[in-house]
Each structure stands twice: as structure tokens, then as C-alpha cells.
Amino acid sequence: MPGLYIVATPIGNLGDISARAAALLARADVIAAEDTRVTAKLLSHLGLRVPMTPYHDHSDERVRAALVERMASEVVVLVSDAGTPLISDPGYKLVRDARAAGRHVTTLPGPCAAIAAITLSGLPSDRFVFAGFLPSKAKARADTIAEFSGLRASLVFYESGPRLSASLAALAQGLGDREAAVAREISKFYEECVTGTLTELAARYADTPPKGEIVIVVGPPGEAAAEEADDATLDAALREAMADKPVAQAAKAVAKRFGLDRHEIYARALTLKDAG
Ligand code: SAM
Numbered sequence: 220m221p222g223l224y225i226v227a228t229p230i231g232n233l234g235d236i237s238a239r240a241a242a243l244l245a246r247a248d249v250i251a252a253e254d255t256r257v258t259a260k261l262l263s264h265l266g267l268r269v270p271m272t273p274y275h276d277h278s279d280e281r282v283r284a285a286l287v288e289r290m291a292s293e294v295v296v297l298v299s300d301a302g303t304p305l306i307s308d309p310g311y312k313l314v315r316d317a318r319a320a321g322r323h324v325t326t327l328p329g330p331c332a333a334i335a336a337i338t339l340s341g342l343p344s345d346r347f348v349f350a351g352f353l354p355s356k357a358k359a360r361a362d363t364i365a366e367f368s369g370l371r372a373s374l375v376f377y378e379s380g381p382r383l384s385a386s387l388a389a390l391a392q393g394l395g396d397r398e399a400a401v402a403r404e405i406s407k408f409y410e411e412c413v414t415g416t417l418t419e420l421a422a423r424y425a426d427t428p429p430k431g432e433i434v435i436v437v438g439p440p441g442e443a444a445a446e447e448a449d450d451a452t453l454d455a456a457l458r459e460a461m462a463d464k465p466v467a468q469a470a471k472a473v474a475k476r477f478g479l480d481r482h483e484i485y486a487r488a489l490t491l492k493d494a495g
Pocket of ligand 1: 231299302308330331333376378402404433434
């Protein structure tokens, strides 16, 4: 059937391509690829020769329009360099426009580093938030982390080796010293998953940035915090902290201790202070 087929490809081990994905690639009329040189290696592994065209969400509008046009009568396959297209990868605008044009859109699910990492981490997987890449500038990174700090969920971040230690330290600062995991080179020869608190992991990687591809998984605020952080406990902790610290610093320390949102705790500290 003509249309758009979103096809997940391996994130390391080429053996992870599904039989259905391989069969579809073999009969595609065109493959819209993030980088045709990368996809050429996969096609060569599968013994296939299929026409490809480069596709990015910031490609010229006309490239996208031409692909959407072709979907009316041809099988157009979307792939990214590795894993599931659209997940920190191009494709969202192509899917949006294909839907708007009434084309048949379907997906062939498969490898995704975020999902693989949460399964490896041993951290709660019943509720998690995929947070993509953190910004590299310190202020923007801290602001982004603050947006996630109140969530009772595991958090999943994509990361690179050189930025890993700084990101782990910023996460410890903004979220409290939670349990975390660093999953590296998933499905490849040097696959590993190192667990510890954010501070322990930041120290471990400070002098030796690891090579390869990395996912950070951060656990939710601890159960102990959830149980102990009733109103009376929080207020007592805030009063104690405010005795020898300015309000903002006291709120930050208490938020970190209980794994709570520092803006909410700051507002609570101000109320307490006003009440005397
Ligand atoms: N679309 C891909 C997916 O489904 O996972 C992700 C693309 S994103 C541009 C690339 C990032 O994914 C890397 O920087 C790394 O954080 C993560 N990643 C990809 N492959 C990985 C692997 N084998 N092991 C660990 N992380 C990986």
C-alpha cells in the first residue's frame, strides 16, 4: 500500500533490524534518510540497493512536499541514522504533513535508546519522562532541569561523553542526589550500565569522560522523601534551615533534601517567614 512508513533501525547491533523492516526496505520506492551514507551501510549489510533521498525537518519545504506527493502512489520509508525516527531525530514535520494530506501513515517499531536504557537501569519504569538532550549552556540546562524536578517519574536524557559529568552534577544540583544509571553503547561490544547516585556518577566520570553513546536515567524522588515530606516535617526543616541561611538558600537545601520542586518550597518558605 502506498504511503509513509516510519522504520526503526538498529542502535548498534545490525542484527536488531526486524524481519518486517528488512522486507519493507527491500520493496521501498524511496528511502528518506537522515544521512544517506549511514543508511547505505545498513542497506549494504542487508544486500539491498534502494533509491534514497536526504531528509531533515529543516530541509527545504519543497523536499517535504515532494515526498508527501510521492506517498500518494509510492512506498516512502523514513529512517534516521539509528533507532526510532522522530525520537530526537528528524521526521515530525514529514509525519505531520503526510497526515494533513490524508496519506496512509504507519510505523514499524523497533530499537530506541531511551526505551532500551530504562529497561537496563533497574530504576522504576512504571512512569518515565523522555527529556531528550539537555541544553549545553549552564543556565539553560539548570532551567530545563528545574522544569522536571517536581515530577514523580524517572527521567531519561540523551547525552554525550564530554558533557556527561557536568550534566550529572547539574542534575544532582537541580533534582537532589537521586539514584541514577548511565547506559552506554547499548547493543554494542562495550555495552555497560553503571548505577549509583548522581553525585557518585558525576565524580566517576569527571576525569575520564567515557566514549560512545550515552543515556542517563534518573530515578524519581525517593520513597522516603515522599513519606516523610508531610507539611509539618517540611515546615520544621525550613525553619531550621532559615535560622542560618537566606530564604532562597534554605529553600534550595530543603527542596534538595526531600527531592521536591525548589520553586514550590521557596514559596512555602516565604509564607512561613511572613507568618513569623
Ligand atoms: N532516534 C534515536 C533513538 O531512537 O534512540 C536517538 C537519536 S539521538 C540523535 C542519538 C542519541 O541517542 C545519542 O546521543 C545517545 O544519547 C542515544 N543513543 C543512541 N544509540 C545509543 C546506544 N547504542 N547506546 C546508548 N545511547 C544511545
